Amino acid sequence: DAGVIQSPRHEVTEMGQEVTLRCKPISGHNSLFWYRQTMMRGLELLIYFNNNVPIDDSGMPEDRFSAKMPNASFSTLKIQPSEPRDSAVYFCASSLGQGHTGELFFGEGSRLTVL
């Protein structure tokens, strides 16, 4: 299996622009997670889906952030409008089972820089 695939790997954009990050989970995994990592705050869970349904989005910072999972093999995280404080590495992860009860596999991340 190719693992969790994320795109783009790097994104540089200007404040106010829309950013869309994409994720393809491991085939057969039914839980998908979006994390954000910064030096100051470490790893933060933004949202997680189980069987394509958002279960917990309490970590989504504000209304500028939205996530979708239209099918079992694709998810997006959108930031609109983007702000400099959104600069971080965004990771997608997937697992088999409910929530974090199964082994978690991470993608390589999308490094976002908002100028």
Added chain:
Amino acid sequence: KQEVTQIPAALSVPEGENLVLNCSFTDSAIYNLQWFRQDPGKGLTSLLLIQSSQREQTSGRLNASLDKSSGRSTLYIAASQPGDSATYLCAVPNFGNEKLTFGTGTRLTIIP
């Protein structure tokens, strides 16, 4: 609230030595415990997952133990190699909220 601590924050050892990384957690009501490594600029790579009913798991030169009653886990690396240099993180999901709490990490450097 679960708190996960890893000590030391950084560790440097000569190549070939065996070493132990520590992970402590405050709430023992956990599903499992997972060890990851993270290389600079990369994602987290799963190393070992220990279920709450297990005492240890082994993969190659790695051995992870779990003592729920004392809230501790250790990751033992045998015959360390320069390629083992990375940041090692432990993480636990709690019964009831299913969220994963990550440890503070140990940055390991193996000196050739």
